[in-house]
Amino acid sequence: xxxxxxxxxxxxxxxxxxxxxxxxxxxxxxxxxxxxxxxxxxxxxxxxxxxxxxxxxxxxxxxxxxxxxxxxxxxxxxxxxxxxxxxxxxxxxxxxxxxxxxxxxxxxxxxxxxxxxxxxxxxxxxxxxxxxxxxxxxxxxxxxxxxxxxxxxxxxxxxxxxxxxxxxxxxxxxxxxxxxxxxxxxxxxxxxxxxxxxxxxxxxxxxxxxxxxxxxxxxxxxxxxxxxxxxxxxxxxxxxxxxxxxxxxxxxxxxxxxxxxxxxxxxxxxxxxxxxxxxxxxxxxxxxxxxxxxxxxxxxxxxxxxxxxxxxxxxxxxxxxxxxxxxxxxxxxxxxxxxxxxxxxxxxxxxxxxxxxxxxxxxxxxxxxxxxxxxxxxxxxxxxxxxxxxxxxxxxxxxxxxxxxxxxxxxxxxxxxxxxxxxxxxxxxxxxxxxxxxxxxxxxxxxxxxxxxxxxxxxxxxxxxxxxxxxxxxxxxxxxxxxxxxxxxxxxxxxxxxxxxxxxxxxxxxxxxxxxxxxxxxxxxxxxxxxxxxxxxxxxxxxxxxxxxxxxxxxxxxxxxxxxxxxxxxxxxxxxx
RNA sequence: GCACCCAUAGCUCAGCUGGAUAGAGCGCUGCCCUCCGAAGGCAGAGGCCGCAGGUUCGAAUCCUGCUGGGUGCACCA
Numbered sequence: 246x247x248x249x250x251x252x253x254x255x256x257x258x259x260x261x262x263x264x265x266x267x268x269x270x271x272x273x274x275x276x277x278x279x280x281x282x283x284x285x286x287x288x289x290x291x292x293x294x295x296x297x298x299x300x301x302x303x304x305x306x307x308x309x310x311x312x313x314x315x316x317x318x319x320x321x322x323x324x325x326x327x328x329x330x331x332x333x334x335x336x337x338x339x340x341x342x343x344x345x346x347x348x349x350x351x352x353x354x355x356x357x358x359x360x361x362x363x364x365x366x367x368x369x370x371x372x373x374x375x376x377x378x379x380x381x382x383x384x385x386x387x388x389x390x391x392x393x394x395x396x397x398x399x400x401x402x403x404x405x406x407x408x409x410x411x412x413x414x415x416x417x418x419x420x421x422x423x424x425x426x427x428x429x430x431x432x433x434x435x436x437x438x439x440x441x442x443x444x445x446x447x448x449x450x451x452x453x454x455x456x457x458x459x460x461x462x463x464x465x466x467x468x469x470x471x472x473x474x475x476x477x478x479x480x481x482x483x484x485x486x487x488x489x490x491x492x493x494x495x496x497x498x499x500x501x502x503x504x505x506x507x508x509x510x511x512x513x514x515x516x517x518x519x520x521x522x523x524x525x526x527x528x529x530x531x532x533x534x535x536x537x538x539x540x541x542x543x544x545x546x547x548x549x550x551x552x553x554x555x556x557x558x559x560x561x562x563x564x565x566x567x568x569x570x571x572x573x574x575x576x577x578x579x580x581x582x583x584x585x586x587x588x589x590x591x592x593x594x595x596x597x598x599x600x601x602x603x604x605x606x607x608x609x610x611x612x613x614x615x616x617x618x619x620x621x622x623x624x625x626x627x628x629x630x631x632x633x634x635x636x637x638x639x640x641x642x643x644x645x646x647x648x649x650x651x652x653x654x655x656x657x658x659x660x661x662x663x664x665x666x667x668x669x670x671x672x673x674x675x676x677x678x679x680x681x682x683x684x685x686x687x688x689x690x691x692x693x694x695x696x697x698x699x700x701x702x703x704x705x706x707x708x709x710x711x712x713x714x715x716x717x718x719x720x721x722x723x724x725x726x727x728x729x730x731x732x733x734x735x736x737x738x739x740x741x742x743x744x745x746x747x748x749x750x751x752x753x754x755x756x757x758x759x760x761x762x763x764x765x766x767x768x769x770x771x772x773x774x775x776x777x778x779x780x781x782x783x784x785x786x787x788x789x790x791x792x793x794x795x796x797x798x799x800x801x802x803x804x805x806x807x808x809x810x811x812x813x814x815x816x817x818x819x820x821x822x
Numbered sequence: 823g824c825a826c827c828c829a830u831a832g833c834u835c836a837g838c839u840g841g842a843u844a845g846a847g848c849g850c851u852g853c854c855c856u857c858c859g860a861a862g863g864c865a866g867a868g869g870c871c872g873c874a875g876g877u878u879c880g881a882a883u884c885c886u887g888c889u890g891g892g893u894g895c896a897c898c899a
Contacts, residue, residue: 279838279841281838281841282838283842284837284841284842284843284844284845285842285843288842292841292842294840294841297841297879297880300879301878301879307879330842331841331842331880332841332842332879332880333879334841334842336842377899414899416899417898417899418898418899419899420899507899533896534896535896536896537823537824537895537896538823538824544897545896545897546896546897547896548896548897550896550897561824561825561895562824562825562895562896564896565896565897568896568897569896569897570897572897574896574897574898574899575898575899578899599893600826600827600892600893600894601893601894602893602894603825603826603827603893603894604825604826604893604894604895605894606825606826607825607826627826627827627893629827629828629892629893630892630893670835671834671835671836672835672836674827674828675827675828675835676828676892678834687861688861688862689847689848689861689862690834690847690848691847692847694861695847698861702859705859706859740838743838744838747838747839750839751838751839755836756836756838759836759837759846762846762847763846766846770863772859773859773862773863773864774863775859776855776859776863777863777864782859783859784859821860821861
């Protein structure tokens with residue numbers, strides 16, 4: 246149920262009535278007619294821009310259209326008044342029963358209130374994290390992980406058929422480095438002194454892997470050349486690292502539907518098939534690229550390479566898919582991977598990348614556009630940096646100094662819920678401050694706490710109601726909820742389905758966080774007014790019936806907050822301690 | 823040199839794909855809360871939406887050009 250859609254439908258009906266009455270030309274496009282909450286509540290409950298949008302095509306004055314439209318609208322029992330304002334806005338006041346119906350709808354539909362069918366079951370693939378399998382996930386990955394996961398839930402809630410996917414970069418040189426590093430730990434496990442040179446991973450997390458390798462193969466790899474053990478150690482180490490990654494993700498409540506191995510693209514003809522697909526469209530050629538203007542790489546020299554004509558699909562320059570020595574570039578498996586996603590029948594692809602990968606956006610979009618003949622849109626969301634703070638002081642990370650903060654460090658210190666919520670309090674392309682202390686602070690300026698507190702307060706109300714012996718299964722008389730502060734809550738609740746649709750359309754889960762904060766804020770305001778106005782308190786000692794209806798309102802708030810937290814992947818807290 | 827992202831209150835940021843007098847939190851000022859609705863409440867001040875043009879009934883939002891910050895720029899993944 247979306248009240249805004251309902252009222253928009255009423256506006257369209259009125260406009261059509263005007264057409265039959267000859268008050269408006271017959272051939273008009275109503276697509277741009279919108280019904281929105283007015284910025285200032287004093288203007289009314291809802292506003293439409295219909296008169297302004299239609300003035301030009303109808304060759305009429307906005308006010309004339311608005312005046313006539315108002316007459317038609319008020320004949321609808323749901324619309325109490327319609328007044329022309331400003332340049333031609335039509336401000337509507339809705340019957341109070343409509344807002345009370347919102348409560349009824351929330352109670353009836355529960356968590357499904359706000360669900361949308363905009364996705365129409367279309368298949369969406371959300372690829373996120375996709376960190377190299379060379380170590381534990383760190384804070385940088387955490388934000389992308391939370392974002393991608395929340396976005397996936399959001400799209401699911403909006404009616405899409407969502408797949409959560411992780412691309413394992415296990416085909417490149419970095420897993421060889423991993424294998425060599427593990428080999429050193431393996432030697433160490435055998436009691437040898439080893440030196441970690443540049444180009445190896447010195448992290449302690451590989452020590453147990455070295456021991457496990459020893460337990461598995463014994464002394465078999467000692468005093469052997471790399472060609473003897475590299476492939477096997479690589480395989481072993483990558484698996485161990487993915488176990489680590491899976492466990493890290495699980496600590497945040499993230500479970501992928503699919504892990505896709507880059508390595509599986511090599512030697513299976515899949516890369517060749519993808520490039521062939523591009524070739525058949527005339528988008529592959531042998532050529533030499535211009536050197537980049539401005540600062541030229543020192544070792545630049547003209548080389549003939551196999552190039553993808555990505556400029557045909559919006560890129561700035563064509564991109565090499567095969568090096569001059571005949572090996573694939575890193576871009577080639579990426580193309581093959583996305584070709585695979587397209588082939589799996591997705592209607593929409595989303596990639597979540599770190600902001601430092603911004604340079605790949607155009608070429609990836611070009612590849613998907615070419616491979617799907619423009620059928621499948623690819624949206625790439627770039628995730629900005631996380632700046633860590635402790636006690637308000639910037640917390641510098643350094644791999645060498647051993648002060649680099651892992652995903653696990655964060656989750657262990659502040660918990661998965663606070664981590665997730667806080668990571669979603671900024672839009673993805675804005676940098677995020679993460680202060681270990683502030684995230685746990687119990688105050689109004691901490692949105693995590695403020696939203697959780699609202700839910701906990703509802704629980705507290707319910708507890709007290711039970712203690713008072715009220716029958717919580719009784720049918721509430723919602724017509725008693727007519728105070729302006731109570732209706733304000735209904736209005737905020739009515740925005741929820743609209744907000745879900747907006748957030749899903751723009752792929753911006755942070756909008757859910759901000760909405761929840763607003764809703765919590767509205768609820769706390771009502772609760773606080775109970776201090777001065779006893780008749781606004783949820784529990785009315787002298788009237789069980791009144792209490793029951795007010796408790797229904799509190800439950801509605803709880804339902805929507807829990808639905809929202811569910812999208813964000815945050816567990817609601819029962820009570821604040 | 824080129825591309826992408828960002829620029830909104832003193833600070834940290836929202837801002838509904840073009841709508842009305844641009845919002846929130848912190849900080850600041852003033853009042854209230856000192857027993858049962860606790861981890862605060864109410865009100866106020868604070869703005870050239872980076873700058874300059876353009877598009878139209880209407881621009882923080884779209885276009886162009888600047889300024890300033892971030893990221894990335896054949897063969898590395």
